Amino acid sequence: MRAAILAVGSELLGTERLDTNSLRLAEVLERYGVELAAKGVVGDDRGEIAAELGRLLGRFDLVLATGGLGPTADDLTREAAADALGRPLVFHPEIAAWIERRFRDHGVAMPESNRRQAEVIDGAVVVPNPRGTAPGMRIAAGGDGRRDATLFLFPGVPDEMAGMVSSHLEPWLAAATAGRGAREGRVFKVAALPESTVDDRIRGAYAEFGRETITILAHPGEVQLHFWATGGEAERRARLDAVAARLRELVGPAIYTADPAATLEGTVGDLLRGRGESAATAESCTGGLVAERLTRVPGSSDYFLGGAVAYSNRLKESLLGVPGALLAAHGAVSEEVARAMAAGARAAFAADWAIAVTGVAGPGGGSEEKPVGTVHLAVAGPGEDEAAVEHRRVRFPGDRRRVRELSAQLGLEMLRRRLAGLPSTAEEAGSWR
Ligand code: AMP
Ligand code: MG
Numbered sequence: 484m485r486a487a488i489l490a491v492g493s494e495l496l497g498t499e500r501l502d503t504n505s506l507r508l509a510e511v512l513e514r515y516g517v518e519l520a521a522k523g524v525v526g527d528d529r530g531e532i533a534a535e536l537g538r539l540l541g542r543f544d545l546v547l548a549t550g551g552l553g554p555t556a557d558d559l560t561r562e563a564a565a566d567a568l569g570r571p572l573v574f575h576p577e578i579a580a581w582i583e584r585r586f587r588d589h590g591v592a593m594p595e596s597n598r599r600q601a602e603v604i605d606g607a608v609v610v611p612n613p614r615g616t617a618p619g620m621r622i623a624a625g626g627d628g629r630r631d632a633t634l635f636l637f638p639g640v641p642d643e644m645a646g647m648v649s650s651h652l653e654p655w656l657a658a659a660t661a662g663r664g665a666r667e668g669r670v671f672k673v674a675a676l677p678e679s680t681v682d683d684r685i686r687g688a689y690a691e692f693g694r695e696t697i698t699i700l701a702h703p704g705e706v707q708l709h710f711w712a713t714g715g716e717a718e719r720r721a722r723l724d725a726v727a728a729r730l731r732e733l734v735g736p737a738i739y740t741a742d743p744a745a746t747l748e749g750t751v752g753d754l755l756r757g758r759g760e761s762a763a764t765a766e767s768c769t770g771g772l773v774a775e776r777l778t779r780v781p782g783s784s785d786y787f788l789g790g791a792v793a794y795s796n797r798l799k800e801s802l803l804g805v806p807g808a809l810l811a812a813h814g815a816v817s818e819e820v821a822r823a824m825a826a827g828a829r830a831a832f833a834a835d836w837a838i839a840v841t842g843v844a845g846p847g848g849g850s851e852e853k854p855v856g857t858v859h860l861a862v863a864g865p866g867e868d869e870a871a872v873e874h875r876r877v878r879f880p881g882d883r884r885r886v887r888e889l890s891a892q893l894g895l896e897m898l899r900r901r902l903a904g905l906p907s908t909a910e911e912a913g914s915w916r
Pocket of ligand 1: 490491494495500501502504505550552553558638640641
């Protein structure tokens with residue numbers, strides 16, 4: 484079964500409102516293993532809506548439309564769908580009575596315009612809308628030389644659509660896809676490696692399992708590998724295990740989780756909690772982002788003590804004990820200062836671990852020696868020797884925001900590697916240099 488989604492609403496073509504309904508619908512299709520082949524947005528224009536619905540119904544087995552079922556003059560999806568299907572709209576008095584009652588229950592008389600919502604395409608199954616006035620419809624298109632297809636019309640109000648998706652679309656999909664082996668997916672999340680590096684490394688897996696089996700999704704500082712298998716349960720699991728094993732071979736310790744809900748900061752937190760150890764932060768160019776990430780996790784007070792945003796040299800000295808001479812000799816953005824910040828935070832806050840970040844986030848402040856994007860990170864851990872503090876110098880691409888996000892991400896990943904006893908990110912081929 485191949486499906487398409489059409490979002491209707493002129494506001495969705497503007498700059499103010501995003502089509503989020505299609506994301507919700509896509510998620511449901513994915514869960515039932517239905518391939519989403521196309522997705523579109525049209526304004527509130529009867530001709531455009533009809534043309535688009537006609538085109539999609541001619542190509543796909545399932546078409547899901549949202550929006551334009553309201554009572555106002557710009558809600559034209561009912562009429563447009565009737566045009567596309569070549570069928571009349573039929574007035575249903577029982578729907579009008581239901582809408583009227585709904586208004587009465589809220590203490591108001593039904594506006595005349597709402598009567599339109601009781602019009603149903605001939606032959607459609609009405610999908611009740613307990614959260615609003617606009618009922619939806621399910622229509623078996625086909626006949627008269629038309630291709631067989633199923634069309635669902637849902638209202639645009641996200642909450643109303645969501646209710647009807649659960650009560651009607653999902654049971655329908657369950658029945659329509661029954662007996663067919665389900666599609667099952669897994670995810671690996673990879674921290675602090677560029678997308679191109681990850682893509683390069685998994686090339687062998689694309690070749691082995693098929694390009695369509697694995698999807699790569701990049702976020703700042705994080706790459707997600709989604710992979711899929713279809714078929715009976717045993718067959719599906721075996722294939723997923725095989726892809727997973729190969730990806731682990733190719734990507735290695737940069738994979739920090741296989742749990743779709745897990746985050747890097749949560750993973751670091753679990754490791755700290757498991758070891759019964761604490762962490763603190765010393766941040767300059769990230770302005771507290773690392774601490775913000777760590778404290779996103781509920782219960783992070785179990786292991787996160789706090790940190791210093793030491794933006795000025797004066798505070799690097801007074802809060803973190805960075806020697807003034809070191810700052811004068813090497814500058815705030817330097818290996819020496821990053822190391823001293825980490826060690827200083829560890830001592831000042833009596834933490835087992837400390838992450839320090841100092842860099843040139845830009846757009847100004849760069850120099851030949853320390854161009855914009857240059858960041859020094861250090862992680863200090865238990866032990867008194869030099870090796871207890873790990874350092875990395877990197878040059879991140881992108882604007883100020885990106886440099887700061889990537890810095891926080893790499894700081895967390897450096898700590899995760901040490902807590903998990905994994906090789907350092909510095910030895911990671913293809914990582915930022
Ligand atoms: P409608 O059913 O077209 O009258 O839409 C009612 C409300 O739902 C409007 O406020 C829209 O902005 C919102 N809405 C309509 N379509 C979508 C969509 N695809 N994604 C998110 N919101 C939507
Ligand atoms: Mg609308």
